[in-house]
Amino acid sequence: MTTKTPSKLEKILRDGHLAVTSECGPPRGSNIDHIVKKGELIKDHVDAINITDNQTSMTRLCSLAACIRLKLMGLEPVLQMVTRDRNRIALQSDILGAASFDINNILCLSGDHQSFGDCPQGQNVHDIDSIQLIQAVRHMRDEGKFLGGDELEGKPEMFVGAAANPFADPFEIRVPRLAKKIAAGVEFIQTQCIYNLDKFEEWMKGVRERGLHEKCYILAGLTPMKSVGMAKYMQKRVPGMDVPAEVIKRLQGVEKGKQAQEGIKMCIESIQRLKECEGVAGFHVMAIEWEEKVPEIVEAAGLYPRPNSN
């Protein structure tokens, strides 16, 4: 299948391989070494690396700068862009900036509310929402125009992605919401991390019923649990997260020193199960601050070596 952009991620997906992506959070300062190290750690085990955009509203080095750094290292970044902090002028501007460095992947998000982060007294922007951002990128790429109507000099060649959360409420519109994003022009999806596999498969069933899995590439999100404490925190304190009791029980059944390894084991088992789920086009392994485990997970799940996209 022909690709629409120079994106390596797009090529791997269109060639019919299961894609593997991961994600890194930029530093809380201007010292970029941290991103360089993480990139080096996982580069042979993933097809693309997301850089988060001031995630949970904690001010960090911007995603765009970190993506540029990865690109200059020869890696394939995914620029995460939230609509919380920038108006439509800045969003278009940053898209052009990213494209000028040949960053070919973008993930369009609304962003966590600023009350979660370090500047709860700040304004939020939300000039446009994540679905309108998808439309905006496609408009710039395919029509070669700004939102205001003028022609652009140099279209941003971006493979457009968004997030999906099959575990948030109301469940009944979670498939229609994916349909909306597809209608807006989304080409790939990374889901919220999955612990409730039954519920995820139920959502996938609804997705398949409407043929949506053929209109965009769905990458299943996974985050290995490090401990019972982490599992409980995610269950109780993270909005839109579904951690079934069995997950916590299984971790509790193992002594403290072995919980992390059990969490990794569970992650690998999930990948094995989801490989059989029709419509899953790949995996988005989010091991934030635990990136060193990504190679182990990818290998044990039988996803190594990565296809050469050239």
Add this chain to the structure above:
Amino acid sequence: MIVADKKPIEEIIETLKDHKNILVLGCNECVTVCEAGGKKEVGVLASALRMHASKEGKEVKIDELTLERQCDREYLDEIRDSIDQYDAVVSLACGVGVQFTAEQYHDKPIYPGVNTTFLGATEERGVWTERCQACGQCILATTGSICPVARCAKRLFNGPCGGSTTGKCEINAEVDCAWQLIVDRLKALERLDDYEKLCPLKDWSTDRAGGPRKVVREDVKQ
């Protein structure tokens, strides 16, 4: 109505500390309904200010008056003859009233006595919640009469976001998820298919972003 909340008395005392002839000016409309700035509240504040002044051994005159409203000249004109005796006015009207009063009485200090909060409705006595952000282009017809601009913390036009949990917003378990409400209402109106319609980009030029706004009705202007 415009909902306001009382300012802490300490703050008002501090603001008025150098004044000796004060008028506490209430408003009989919105701030009366939300029990922040009507005749009753004027009385209680004036009494508190008098007691504080007496306790400090200060000679301060504090008068009370409540106008029908403070956003129309005809009512503010009622104090034109008496205002000179005061060296300050603390207005318990909303931000509009405080400012409009100041415009009519250019060289008189007019201080706010309430914090104007939002456009909202009475859920029950003592509880008011926001409903409208006055964006200038009402889209309630497309969202089952529930406003995503005022009631969604991220003012999403194609919501909900992934943080919606059991009908509540990620910012606070007491805040309803506007998009849950919209979906419920579209269901009740048998228009759930409307959910998938893509909402176009908002024109914010009629909102605050476009600058201070004005409505002119030529058909009514004199």
Add this chain to the structure above:
Amino acid sequence: MPCTGKVDVIHIMRSFEKGADGVAVIGCLEGECHFNAGNLMARRRVEQAQKILDTVGVGGERAQMYNLSSSEGPRFAQYATEMTEKIKELGPNPIRDAKSKAA
């Protein structure tokens, strides 16, 4: 008055403004208000007044709410004594003091 529900915050405030050392609002037992919930409203208003009196430096403890049934003579006496003792301890209304100093 027919019911403590008729007591408004301003009545309590004005009493202190005029120099009262204490104000006791005595209503029916909670749950037995002849007019339903008048005594409950009164308690809330007393609490409101207490807060304001604290803020302006007069002292919120000078305003108190008591509940009893109209037949409880001895309890009335007990509350009256309690209140008197409390106010004696607190001393005269600081406003009266300041006013006389200023005069």
